[in-house]
Amino acid sequence: MRQDLLTLVAGLGTGLSLIVAIGAQNTFVLRQGLRRKHVPAIVTVCVLSDLVLIAAGVAGLGALVELRPGVLTAVAWAGAAFLVAYGVLAARRALRPASMRADDGDGSPDTSMRGSVLTCMGLTWLNPHVYLDTVLLLGSVAAGYGTHRWLFAIGAGMGSVLWFCGLGFGARLARPLFAKPLAWRVLDSAIAVTMILLGIRIAALG
Template sequence: MTSGILPTALAGFGTGLSLIVAIGAQNAFVLRQGVRRQAVFAVVGICAASDAVLIALGVAGLGAVVTAYPDALTVVAVAGGAFLIGYGVLAARRALRPADASGLSTAGRTAGSVRTAVLTCLAMTWLNPHVYLDTVLLLGSVAADRGSLRWAFAFGAMGASVLWFTGLGYGARLLSATLARPAAWRVLDGLVAATMLVMGAMLLARAGSVAG
């Protein structure tokens, strides 16, 4: 059994990474915060810790509860969809207003801005039903197939989350020189806006189809 721990953990790492790296609202937000160098540690920590909690709950069997109450995911989808659309509209506004586009001039952000970033990250993470489907249901069910090694698989997936969000949040500052130009920052905000609006619309459409 001991000899199978490392291969199982690596399998969990690869599976978790394949789910996390997909372009989505959470990754777009972490990237933007990383470029702005604002509350990066808190945002990365929230994303990684949230994934760890959800993966652990999935391995512990919460997936069966989520499956038994699909209406709960519908409520989360509606709230998350509305939130993402609202955030997308704000990002689109920044992209269309050059005066607000340069996020690199905001190094001296107040505690209020950091608090806003933390609350936004929490909402973007926990109001996204895809998080529950990917971490709780999918990773939980795959880990269950590993039997007594399921927690090795889970820790591997958690490690992938930590590595990805740390690299994305702190690696984003390498783009600072490029995004020092307002036009480049507007492009980034435009991409963030498009991602948020599309994801939000998809969540609302899915919630409507399930409710109907």
């Protein structure tokens, strides 16, 4: 019983360490949470995607990814283009303070439910680092737990659920800070810089 608990905690800690960072997916979830736009759908996409990737890594898909590096290269170029395009849209929003109010649509792809979900899926599945971190790295660590590896996976999955629910639904607590257009301008400027730099970095590595 003690070993099972330790394995769950290890999976939880490892999972959180891989997703709690400033990145394309997290900044998108934060912005949607602040705007209170399609948060349940966005959180669901993020959590389910993570659970699928964690399961794939623990099941051994990581070995297949290592054998087919060309797949990651293709994903890297597609992801880089996607991130830069989204960063440009964020920069455009930052230059239009009238569109910064949380409850307004701003003409960007994340305004509608369909656009939000597709954007979230793109930021998740077109990021090559998600395969390196969640599938390869986490899968490798889980393998070290032998017959307990699926308990490790459950712990990592719990980390994803806690993080994305907290980030998406908890963002509303910061809404008073974003009552003025200037705050949204600063946030979208930060998002633009983050997305474009990540896109350039991924393209360089690809």
